[in-house]
Amino acid sequence: MLGGLLVLLLLIGGGLYAVAPLRNPLPAPTVELTLPASMTIPGTAPRLPWPRSGQAMISVDGLGTLGAFGGSEPVPIASVTKVMTAYVILTEHPLDVGEQGPELTVSAEQAAAYPAEQARGESLVEVRAGEVITERQALQAVLLPSANNMARILAAWDSGSVAAFVEKMNAVADNLGMSDTHYTDPSGLDPDTMSTARDQVILASRAMALPAFAEIVKQKQATIPVAGTVQNYNELVGRDGVVGIKTGSTDEAGGCLVFAAVVTVGGRTVSIVGAVLGQPGANTPVQLDRVFAATRSLLRSTAAALTVHTLVEAGEQVATVRGPLDSGSTINAAGKIEVVGWPGLPVRLDAQIPALSSRIAAGAEHGQLTATVGDGEPVATALRTGAAMEPPSTWERIRHHR
Template sequence: MLDSATTQVLEPVPPPPPPKRPRSRARWLLVSGLLILLLAGAALFAVEPLRHPLPAAAVTRTLPVTATIPGKAPVVPWPKTGQAALSVEGVGSLGTSGGRKAVPIASVTKVMTAYVILKEHPLDRGEQGPKLTVSAAQAAAYPAEQARGESLVPVVAGAVFTERQALQAVLLPSANNMARILAAWDAGSVEAFVEKMNATAEELGMKDTHYTDPSGLDPDTVSTAVDQVILAREAMKLPAFAEIVAQKKATLPVAGVVKNYNSLVGRDGVVGIKTGSTDEAGGCLVFAAVVKVGGRKITIVGAVLGQPGANTPVQLDRVFKATRPLVRTAAAAIGVHPIVRTGDQVATVQGPLDTSTTIHAGKDLHVVGWPGMRVRLDVEIPAVPERLPAEAEHGQVTAVAGDGAPVAGTLRTGVRLEPPSNWERIRQHR
């Protein structure tokens, strides 16, 4: 008997899926990489301008280096003969005439005599100072001095003068004998004192001056108008000197009341300084006058030498007539003048990416001088920061007229200065 057989049916097995193609994955990676590179490049392109610091602002000065006081320059009425020089203290020279040849200066010499005495023996205002006694020999010389026609004050042996009184005798009635007495009192001898006079002249830069005596009687004592102005400016800085030369009279031992030979004192603001006259020198005058300008006192200093005349009265009259127009011209010329006005542009400021502002004067600047005078203008502007507010103080402008003191004023900014934004920097770079 046959066993029955079991029949097994097998299900067909599906084939495996085909493998993914590696090319599709590579393409995706390539596209992604390119996208990343593009994004990175764009980022780098945008950030690049921000990696570098902004350039510093450039400041360009627009104010001139010099300016001229407007108006017609003064015409100085110089004397037709001799020499003259005219100066305004703290401002400058109005000029000279007659050249620089050294000439006799007569009793103008006594300005140096008094200056040396006061430098060696200073006096305060009103102070009498030490005493000196006239010796028998000095008193005995008086008759011979008088016979020569010298300018003198009477003295006697044993007469006592204070330093101030002796200087008054020298500077007001122009006493030759007291100039010699003072010289010997200070230096031990007239000769030694004259050495001091010449040494002082050299120190002051009086290049064309030479002294041979303390009175000026000797015609070999010579100088120039320019040199005498140098000395006069220094002498007027001494309080006692300025006090004495401004006096119209004084009371002295033996002589009593003496008058100042300088008849201009008290007229046209004249406050000194010293007359001189000899046949060789002619009429001479070193002078000072004080005028008020803009609420302040200004001193005019000048010298006129070599005015002709047959005798002392004529010589002095002519030197006075030559001097008064000089004083009046200088006084009329001096004024206070605006040289920089509030708001005047001084500089421009150019910042990065077309940012800009201006710098201007914050106030008026006034100088003392006369029309036609040159004025130097100096500007100091600190480095400009990235941010600068409007109307902020920033720098200084200084004006100097002639020999005057500097006059300074603040500078201010115009519109506000700000650095460009990041977006502006990026956009400008595109």
């Protein structure tokens, strides 16, 4: 009797021992990333051919600044000032591509100022009292032959006075984060109008985003009332991918150029924006020749530095999955992630992997991997599971006390 009871107790106890592990929930699988959260594009960082003097900066749209030279002390910028003049006009009086826009009339006072302005050697277009000119034509006069008088005429048309318009220019500069810029006139003739290469690159990127602005600065010439056909002083337009934007030259400022170019890298279109300021020379032609030469060297080196880089191959493992009782799988990139960039450019990787159960189907889409290069927009690919993973059987759980 006692022996039978002992056997019964042993059987019951063994059953309880076997059932107890099954009452405990299985631990969730763990995921361990195998890719770093950050990296840099491999290779030697490019060394750009900076000018010997002045300031320069070059930036790649959507990626960030490739490099800068010459410090950040504000300097005179001459007619590069007119980029802000045109930007303020177009943000307050927007134009569609090809649209002429509202008309303005040249006053007798504005026309009467022309001879004295001409005697001072200013960059001008001829105007006459009562001349009717459209907003687009006025902007062409400002941005192509760099007409100081038309910049002042536009300023008064917009704000009632040149002084009130200059206040707007400075307010816009503040809003754009152009912290080292101060405007004193809408033409840049005044050497107290000062800025930096960095600030002008900020403005140029915003201005080129306005279709009417980008359309005008890409023109090699235009026809306007009274003055007739006028030429674009920016002789780089149409060369080395240059699509604008504005020259400048005075004794105090030297040769200046803010530029935009579009190049093709691995079948992809890439926009470059830059500024070169303070190029020396005895006169305007020499100053502009030097700034054009410096810009072409920078653009060619920048284009050569830009290549397509593969950050993640299709099928590359992104994470390891560890399930209960040594079961496991992987999380892999469904597609390739390729980006345009240059060696040394920082990259941020972000794997977004939802929680997993202990049963995983092979090749199932599960999450997303994004790569952000420099200041650009994220590039993404889906993530997929690798091998199937099954939860442990009842017997396996009993054997391993799980």
